Amino acid sequence: MVRTPDSNAGEKRAAGEAAAGMVRDGMVLGLGTGSTVAWTIKKIGEMVEEGMEVLGVPTSYQAQELAIAAGIPLTSLDQDPVLDLAIDGADEIAKDLTAIKGGGAAHAREKVVAASARWFVIVADSSKYVDSLSHPVPVEVLPIAGRLASRRIEELGGSPQIRQAKMKDGPVITDNGNFVIDADFGRIEDPGGLAARLSEIPGVVEHGIFENVNELVVVIDGAVKTFRRE
Ligand SMILES: O=C[C@H](O)[C@H](O)[C@H](O)COP(=O)(O)O
Numbered sequence: 001m002v003r004t005p006d007s008n009a010g011e012k013r014a015a016g017e018a019a020a021g022m023v024r025d026g027m028v029l030g031l032g033t034g035s036t037v038a039w040t041i042k043k044i045g046e047m048v049e050e051g052m053e054v055l056g057v058p059t060s061y062q063a064q065e066l067a068i069a070a071g072i073p074l075t076s077l078d079q080d081p082v083l084d085l086a087i088d089g090a091d092e093i094a095k096d097l098t099a100i101k102g103g104g105a106a107h108a109r110e111k112v113v114a115a116s117a118r119w120f121v122i123v124a125d126s127s128k129y130v131d132s133l134s135h136p137v138p139v140e141v142l143p144i145a146g147r148l149a150s151r152r153i154e155e156l157g158g159s160p161q162i163r164q165a166k167m168k169d170g171p172v173i174t175d176n177g178n179f180v181i182d183a184d185f186g187r188i189e190d191p192g193g194l195a196a197r198l199s200e201i202p203g204v205v206e207h208g209i210f211e212n213v214n215e216l217v218v219v220i221d222g223a224v225k226t227f228r229r230e
Contacts, residue, residue: 011125011219012036012089017043018224019087019123019217025052028081030113031067032088033060033106036123040087045070057083059113060106060175077116086117091208092135093128093216097229098191102138102208105163105174111206121215129218133191136184137198138163138208145203146171146179152201156194158183178205 006012016039023029023044031041041056041063048054048071056072058064067074075081088110090099099122101107114120137158141149150160163172163180171179188194188209195209216227 006035008125008127009035012123013039014224015123015125015217015219016040019121020044020047022085022087022121023047023052023054024084026054027084028055028057028075030083030086030088030117030120031056031058031063031072032086032110032113033063033104034089036089036125037063037087038066040123041066041070041072045072048072055081057081057113057116059088059110060104062104062106077112083113083117085119085121086114087121087123088114090122090124090128090210092130092133093122093124093213093218094130094133094191097122097213097216097227098133099210099213100133100135100137100208101210102140102180105138105140105172105180107138107208108140108174108176108178108206111210114210114212119214120212121217122213124216124218126219129216129220133188133209134186136161136182137188137194139181139183139198140174140176140178140205140207141181142203142205143179145201146181149181149201149203153181153183153198156185156197158185176205
């Protein structure tokens with residue numbers, strides 16, 4: 001899968017910065033990965049510079065580097081912190097707030113961080129907001145399981161492709177040392193059912209279907225809107 005050029009940069013910035021408004025003094029924060037939440041991280045960095053005290057838990061090396069550059073003090077899940085809020089981007093988010101993540105191959109850590117938080121927020125531009133999910137599902141697998149998992153994905157009706165790196169020959173290697181299979185299922189009628197089937201495949205570390213989003217911050221018709229799970 002190829003990441004498309006950033007045609008919605010303004011919307012990404014608006015949504016990302018708006019979500020930083022949810023941050024309060026003393027919070028422990030999950031810091032997501034990608035070009036939208038990068039704006040959130042930058043904004044939180046400015047709030048820290050103005051005196052706000054927070055601790056961040058990064059979801060990737062990219063998030064870690066951005067947070068360090070922004071001056072946000074970091075901790076890790078090894079310290080067993082209580083995460084008040086996790087903010088992250090998505091590749092697609094449906095109106096029922098199910099999402100697909102992992103376009104940057106970070107979804108495994110992102111899912112662990114999101115599941116550790118009391119409140120999980122997605123920030124997105126208008127192109128991500130859809131009636132129902134159809135984006136290829138990133139599936140992180142142990143390298144040894146690449147072929148088996150691809151076959152099982154085909155048996156589930158999907159079309160698997162091991163993601164290839166752009167700046168090196170061969171597959172993308174995740175922050176966890178694994179491969180990513182982009183599994184295209186077309187329109188996904190039952191995200192929960194598919195999520196369960198993918199998790200059953202031996203060697204699958206994590207798939208990119210997220211069912212625990214509490215709130216969405218998205219730009220629609222030029223305005224930032226928020227939606228909460230009922
Ligand atoms: O693995 C990457 C993450 O799930 C990102 O949050 C997701 O791909 C969205 O990225 P962006 O905000 O750059 O579109």
